[in-house]
Amino acid sequence: MKQHASTLAMSYIAKATNNALRAKKTALTGVVMAAALASAPAFANLTGSIKGKVSSPEAQQSLAGITVTAKSNVMPKPRTVVTREDGSYDLPQLKPGTYELTFTDKNGVTQTMTVDVLLEQTSSLNVTMGGAKENVEVITVTGSKLFREGKSSLTNSLGEEAINSVPVGQDYRDLLKLVPGVELSENATLGPSAGGSGVDNSYGFDGVDVSLPMFGNLASEPSTHDVAYVTMDRGGAKAVGFNRSGGFSINTVSKSGTDEFHGNVEYKVQPKSLVATPTGQESYEEDKSWLTASLGGPLIEDTLYFYTSYYRPEVKRTNKDTAYGQVKDYKSVRDEYFGKLTWAPTDDILINISQRTSEKTIEGRSIGAYETDSVSAGDVADQDIFTLDGSWILGDATTLSFQYSKFELESGTTPDTELSVVPSLTGQLDISNLTEMGYFSVPSLLDADDNYTAEQIAAFNAGAAPLIAQYGYTENGEMLGGGGVGAYFQYDNIDFYRDSFELNLEHEFSWGDTYHTLHVGGEWKEGKEVLSRLSNGWGSISYIGGLDESLEEGSSAPVIYRARVQQMSLVAGEDAVSAINSEMETLNFEINDTIEVGDWTYNIGVLVSRDTWYGQGLKSASGTISGYELAPGEKYKMYQTDWSDMIQPRLGATWNYADQDSVFANFSMYNPEASSLARAASWDRNTRAEIDVEFDADGNVIYAEPRQGSSGKVFADDLTPRQIKEFTLGTTKYVGSDLVLRAHVRHRKASHFWEDMPNDARLTDYSGVDAEGVPQHIADKGLYVDNLADIRNEIGGSSYVIAEVDGGETKYWEASIEAEYLGENSYINASYVWSHYYGNFDQDNTTSTTDANTFIGSSNYGDGRGRYPWDYKYGTLSGDKPHKVKVYGYYTVPWDANIGAYFVFQSGKPWEAWDGSIYGYSNGTTRYGEPAGSRRSPSHWQLDLNYTQDFRFSGDMELQFRADIFNVFDRQTGYNNDPYVSSETFGEYRNYYSPRRVQLSFNFKF
Secondary structure (H helix, E strand, O other), X not given: OOOOOOHHHHHHHHHHHHHHOOOOHHHHHHHHHHHHOOOOOOOOOOOEEEEEEEEOOOOOOOOOOOEEEEEOOOOOOOEEEXXXXXXXXXXXXXXXXXXXXXXXXXXXXXXXXXEEEOOOOEEEOOEEOOOOOOOEEOOOOOOOOOOEEOOEEEEEXXXXXXXXXXXXXXXXXXXXHHOOOOOOOOOOOOOOOOOOOHHHOEEEEOOEEOEOOOOOOEOOXXXXXXXXXXXXXXXXXXXXXXXXXXXXXXXXXXXXXXXXOEEEEEEEEEOHHHEOOOOXXXXXXXXEEEEEEEEEEEEEOOOEEEEEEEEEEEEEEOOOOEOOEOOOOEEEEEEEEEEEEEEEEEOOEEEEEEEEEEEEEEEEEOOOOOEOHHHOEEEEEEEEEEEEEEEEEEOOOEEEEEEEEEEEEEEEEEEOOOOOOOOOOOOEOOOOOHHHOOEEEOOOOOOOOOOXXXXXXXXXXXHHHHHHHHHOEEEOOEEEOOOEEEOOOEEEEEEEEEEEEEEEEEEEEEEOOEEEEEEEEEEEEEEEEEEEEEEOOOOEEEEOOOOOOOOOOOOOOOOOEEEEEEHHHOOOXXXXXXXXXXXXXXXXXXXXXXXXXXXXXXXXXXXXXXXXXXXXXXXXXXXXXXXXXXXXXEEEEEXXXXXXXXXXXXXXXXXXXXOOEEEEEEEEEEOOOOOOHHHHOOOHHHHOOEEEEEEOOOOEEEEEEEOOOOOOOEEOOOOOOOEEEEEEEEEEEEEOOOEEEEEEEEEEEEEOOEEEEEOOOOEOOOOOOEOOOOOHHHHOOOOOOOOHHHHHHHHOOOOEXXXXXXXXXXXXXXXXXXXEEEOOOEEEEEEEEEEEEEEOOOHHHOOOOOOOOOOOOOOOOOOOOOOOOOOOOOXXXXXXXXXXXXXXXXXXXXXXXXXXXXXXXXXOOEEOOEOHHHHOOOOOOOOEOOOOOOEEOOOEEEEEEEEEEEEEXXXXXXXXXXXXXXXXXXXXXXXXXXXXXXXXXXXXXXXXXXXXXXXXXXEEEO
16 A cells, blocks of 8 residues: 655645635535435446456356456445346446456356446456356456447547646646547637537536536636546437537546555646747747646545645746836736545445635736836636536446536636725816826827817827826837826626536336337536626726817817726615626436347437526516516526427437447437527626716816617527537447547538627618618518517617527538557557538637637627628638648557657638628628638648656655657647738738747656
8 A cells, every 4th residue: 555645745735635625615515415315326427337248158058147346446345246148247337447357157267357447438348258167367358448339429538548648738628639530729718610619519527517608618727637537529429418519528537536545746847948939929938837746545445535636837927128117027826726535335326526626816917018017917717616426326227326516717807906096976087196096098199180170189289298298108218108007997807607417317128139228317507607897996097188079968068088987886885786697597308228239229319408598687577568677687587498499319320240340320419508698688788888987177077978888689589599410420440459440421510590680680771671782582581570679669778689690500521530549558549530611600700809708699790791691601611620630649668658749730720801891891800801711821730749757766656757849840830810901911820839848847656
């Protein structure tokens, strides 16, 4: 038993344990649920299983009643089943790991074998018994070591050894580079395209959905240091696991304690001296480091295991001086604590409970070249992930299971300089001390201008000159304006919450010549966003100098200053403006039957869903046209889908024509759940608007008015939820026990996209005259909401409505060949995919930036001419990558060392020219001037390598040195071309793949 521990490791572990298992609300909830549900614990797809068959050379020998016992150091107690009449057996609900299986017949003769169990996979192990008089110990596996059966026909799973032996990276997002057939993306926010939008992927950590509610993108945390197994599904899904992903689905399971004490302390660095100079962008010389410590082992032998860890990544950078002088350095620090208990009160019950807490702070961000040090801002992100899961084996054929999880991400931007002044419409702006009032934009002197008279310019400059003298910067001995002083203008607090609970039942039975595995499951999930924006002081302040008229009609006072203030900062007490709460509730039910008949396996299943969106700012009212009345701050049911509109069949067939070799076909339909409409269409978006406050020369308030912005939106009737239909046809060939080949073709078609559209988008006016360029069959449909004018007269709201995009669709074709090799000391995964992604609705290309949390269902798409589906939109979509090659793997050499490699080649990114002028606009954002995807950036390839050397000493202790080199040949390929025809940089690259960088690590294991 390993019991070695350094003082440093134990200090980290003690802190991790105290933080991860502290008495929090979520932990208390988990303990209560653990006690209440001890008789019916959980599943949540965090396990794997083993299936197989015992055969005998003696035809008359009975194969029933042979005892099969599975034992592993990751399971506190072994699992035991007996074979059926035909010799078959099932071992469900096994924690991923390496298992020793012992087969014992009625005569006491035994055989022992080993097999690996991967996450969400069923491993196959067949054995021949009979004729032996004595026990036989065989440490081998009958059949292919690579054979496994997952929740879909296109699935891949990796264990800890493969993950750690390949140059991957530290963030969860880095795991995505391992998914075969999916593009290598360096986006920091938007997910990679996988035959659908990047917001339609599904990300799981210990079965917990870690995508952002409302936006569908992956949350920035957690990291990979605790990941023990990962599984990746790209298509051909069963009705198991509530998979509604329109892209790919990835899930991980964290490390657990074992029956021996183990721990480690690792320090990893990436110094700026080992990073190549970035191309085409300002070079930030950052020093990065990662500190990790862990400890796991038994608390009660054969009953209760624990695992805990600590993780601290740091990024430091010396910010360049600005026109105003020296500025503070940039620093990012995160402290992450994790604690997990694995409990087996009986042989048939297994429970896991875990808590992950992450606290991240950033200082010294957002300082421009012409800003003072005081205007910098910092970020705060506190993340908690709680999960309770387990399994209860009810006899040899039935499993009852549940999972409860809670995800919290409380994030915000905070000014590094916090001001004491509180804005009030009865207050006053201290014009003699503007740096203490908010963020002040220092004016520049005006030259002759056609828009203003000489007298207006003279008056403006007379007031601007002393401001420049007081707040400007010096250049070549001259005081200049145009900079920014004071403090960062606002606090942004965006908090996300998700609670979920699922219950599952699996039952296996024979019926005639068929064998059935029946799965029934239900899931409730609630996602919530709480948004509040507060101004720091008076927010953003500008000098107007009398050039603009007052917002107040008839006012004769000249406007000298104007502040833009968040309304939530202005009112206190009973009239306080509350945060915007947006919620989405999801209910999913699924039933799936896997039917085995001879060499054929059929899958028949269906997933049925219902989504409900809740906004804020209305309440139900009878006798009204809309059914509502205004009620600022009050929650209301915005829209609900019908069960009948979200029936998602999952049908498949597999023919094992020779042993484990097979041909498979599958049809699946998905209704992706990612949507921003709970906030984007909420009525309180208007009542919480930023306002313009005007001041006279003495700083007295003249007038205030909400700035034009978004407002609540009505939904069109009888909307059909967005859906994706998928067809898959493929074959799998096993070559010996080491190599498996898989080839497939797949087609996906997505339709019924929802978007906020002008109610008269199909028309030029309400009289029914065809809009220019609108196809006649669309113009004939008229308004989306016929009585919108009456509704707006009653409760206000936007002239835009939530409607289905006329003719909106995307299509995806894919042909792939993959190879996976697993040798005694090596592993290779290689894939080539040809694909084409096209259509007229590009969710990934709806804003000026292609890497951000943007609204789903309320983007720029459809916002006026040039943005409709008939405006050059049909073509190649931005996520299209016709050719993708991935090869990764590792080789363990005889001298206790490992060499890992990762290679990728992929086509460039499609783009097109944006030109608003052909539609009568000066703004060209997403207004296509040519068919979508008419151009393409260069293809990209890169090679990553790593080398790991182990030094073993003093029994169980080990020192490990590792070096990772990413982008060895420094291929900084450009992409994301500037699409604006009116821009001086039209066609130039806005992004480049990251330069070559080296990471070094030292890991002490015990």
